[in-house]
Amino acid sequence: MDTNAAESVDRSQEPRFAGPDATVDVAVIVVTYNSAGVIEGLVRSLREDAGDLSLRVIAVDNASTDGTPDVVARIADVTVIPAGGNLGYAAGINIGMTAVGAADDVLILNPDVRILSGCLAALRTRLRAGASCAVPAILDSRGELTQSLRREPTLLAAAGDALLGSRWPTRPGALSQTVRSSEAYRGAHPIDWATGAALLIDRRAAEELGRWDERFFLYSEETDFFHRLRASGRQAWFEPEAQVVHAEAGSGRPPELVALTIVNAVRYAQKHHPRTARPLQGILALHELRRWRDPDHRVALQALLSRRRWAGLPHATGTGRQSVDHLLVTRFNLPSHGPESLIRAREGWLQNRIELFERYTVPSVRSQTNQDFSWLVYLDPLSPQWLLDRLAPLVDEGLLVARYREEVGWQDVAADAGEVTGGRGGMLITTNLDNDDALAVDFVDRLREAALDGRRGAVYLADGLIRVDGRLYRWRDPVNAFCSVIETWEAPQTAWRDWHILLRRHMAVTSLEGPPGWLQIVHGRNVSNRIRGRLADPASCRTLFPGSLDDVESPGRHDLLIDALVARPARETREIVRGAGKRILLGAMGKNGLEQLKERFHAAR
Known part of the structure; x- marks a missing residue:
């Protein structure tokens, strides 16, 4: 029997996702990048858990080279949007948001996630109870619970994680950004933020909070989103009755992505806690210095010590970058x-x-x-x-x-x-x-x-x-x-x-x-x-x-010589004196005072 025919028969018996014009309970955004081996499993798990819920599934592809768009295109009821380049996770979400249509909620998923039975219903129940965003418990490929909850970054937590790492797991919460207490994963409660593999957002909140910050490309974009959500007076909740399997949880990463994780933590501090950004950069640099022999962390240390290296870390690429x-x-x-x-x-x-x-x-x-x-x-x-x-x-x-x-x-x-x-x-x-x-x-x-x-x-x-x-x-x-x-x-x-x-x-x-x-x-x-x-x-x-x-x-040569030996040194001396004087006046009088002084000077002229 033809395999493709068999698949089409099987799919005809499964719940179908709604088209772009239908009103749905949940619009699902999946940002794919070389996800050909996992995307069908995610789609299958969504169908199995949909129940009576109507879903619209949107896959935004970040210029995959492994045939991901072709794989998704064979799934007739999933909308595929080419990003036009590898724009990053936040940009993919922003593109997907333009196609959610009429939907009560928006579910954002990594392509290597599997939805377990009852997940969607539990997350929606949590939103109906007053949360603006709900995140599930995340299991690894062995079915073990991962520590996916996080606290708002602080210098003390960064120092604790840098010095202690995974040692002393029962240390006070102020000394770690990761929520390590097993008790915190047993019941539903408000959270600062969580890893962004899966989160359900109330549609109104998603629209009011606006676009995800594309400057982060990958990592820290979810930290920024949760920060803005809390700053707006809304709450994000952890819902343990909802569960997903994230096969890549805890897996290794190339050195450049390790460095990007660290650099984006500094970028996040520059945006939300600017006074702590430089001390944080120093703490992180000391942490990476301790692991200098590890090539992964050597790249991160070099990036922390030289901002010029940031441009060489993974970033948006491709002809479709004109966003x-x-x-x-x-x-x-x-x-x-x-x-x-x-x-x-x-x-x-x-x-x-x-x-x-x-x-x-x-x-x-x-x-x-x-x-x-x-x-x-x-x-x-x-x-x-x-x-x-x-x-x-x-x-x-x-x-x-x-x-x-x-x-x-x-x-x-x-x-x-x-x-x-x-x-x-x-x-x-x-x-x-x-x-x-x-x-x-x-x-x-x-x-x-x-x-x-x-x-x-x-x-x-x-x-x-x-x-x-x-x-x-x-x-x-x-x-x-x-x-x-x-x-x-x-x-x-x-x-x-x-x-x-x-x-x-x-x-x-x-x-x-x-x-x-x-x-x-x-x-x-x-x-x-x-x-x-x-x-x-x-x-x-x-x-x-x-x-x-x-x-x-x-x-002429004579003009260039006179300028180099006489006129230019005089100009540079004048600029140094003028700049120093301006800085002194600005510091002493402030911006408005300096403006008033300049105005009196020009009036006198």
């Missing part, structure tokens, strides 16, 4: 306070600015090699009609979106970012672009790659150019005004969260080296009107800034 919303944000003539308001009020300022905007800024945005971004330009509601007429063709062609505001804070930018981009990506990048400057043609591409390589927080392309009349200068500024912020859509702070030099107060900061990423035009009507850097030949940079450097001549 990024990128927004350029420009203040054109938005009313402002402080010294800038005096400069903007000068005669001819607006006419000069639109000319610079059309000459440098607009062409550089048009020339981006990656056009997957949006551009938001803020304007004064009282802008003259001639200015609106100059900008109208750019709005009509869709190059930019104009917003008319009297005042804009970073919270407004965050809200506008969602409206302008649609907020469909897993990550948001916001970039500050002044209205008289220009971007290198690959600026957007480089920021996107940084996001997909795991960079988060404030990111600066450190190397750029400064044009002063007919001269060009190469300048490295690790915290320049062309700042970008890479983050998730969960409470975004954006690149306008603070002055570009003060973003470090709110988030991690990364400066990326490379070819010039930006061009600053120094002229008589801007705020920062000074030469910085070393005199440079524009020839090698013209392709990065099409049209912006065509009229800049190459300097």
